[in-house]
Amino acid sequence: MAQVSMTVNGKAVSGEVEGRTLLVEFLRTGLGLTGTHVGCDTSQCGACVVHIDGESVKACTVFAAAADGAEITTIEGMANADGTLSVLQQAFQDHHGLQCGFCTPGMVMSAADLLKTNPSPTEHEIRDWLEGNICRCTGYHNIVKAIQAAAATMSGQAQAAE
Structure with missing residues (x-):
């Protein structure tokens, strides 16, 4: 198990993950951010796209441990500060x-x-x-x-x- 810490949608988060845990899995299961979808498990569909340090990345292609220290934005972080849609x-x-x-x-x-x-x-x-x-x-x-x-x-x- 590895300890990971990152900023997700402007909030510092951390958790313990196995080395094989994908970022999409950590976001959905570990953090309850289910807006990021798992569609194909083969990085072909794009349903799991998030921003890592400002760049769009398919979260099913990144291990959670590789995102340690990163700034992550998910669909939940795209809304305006008052909760209205961007x-x-x-x-x-x-x-x-x-x-x-x-x-x-x-x-x-x-x-x-x-x-x-x-x-x-x-x-x-x-x-x-x-x-x-x-x-x-x-x-x-x-x-x-x-x-x-x-x-x-x-x-x-x-x-x-x-």
């Missing part, structure tokens, strides 16, 4: 970018990383970025629309703040 989460709701919701946490986390990297992506860039995230319900059209809408809103907020 611009990106609200855009997914407003533009019907989800149906069953299983892939949604991973999609939102991947999209947030994209918008941090590229605040005004084209449709092609969005589709390319989401290549590692599988959705079996929406056909991606509304997901792309939601990300474009969030990008427009976020750039409008940035311009208003200047």
Whole structure:
């Protein structure tokens, strides 16, 4: 067993894990953060995407011990401080970018990383970025629309703040 400590959604956490414990398992079972989903166990679906030190990573590909000392953000950490949905989460709701919701946490986390990297992506860039995230319900059209809408809103907020 190994002791791990990390910051998850702005809070210091620690726990004891076996060397083979995946980060997704530690988040879900150890911390009760079940928004990060396990879809395939083979790192192909993207339902488990979280941010590790600001970068989107599939949590089923990282051992919890390897994340020791890291800053982790899960879908639960994406909401605004008052508990309301973030611009990106609200855009997914407003533009019907989800149906069953299983892939949604991973999609939102991947999209947030994209918008941090590229605040005004084209449709092609969005589709390319989401290549590692599988959705079996929406056909991606509304997901792309939601990300474009969030990008427009976020750039409008940035311009208003200047």
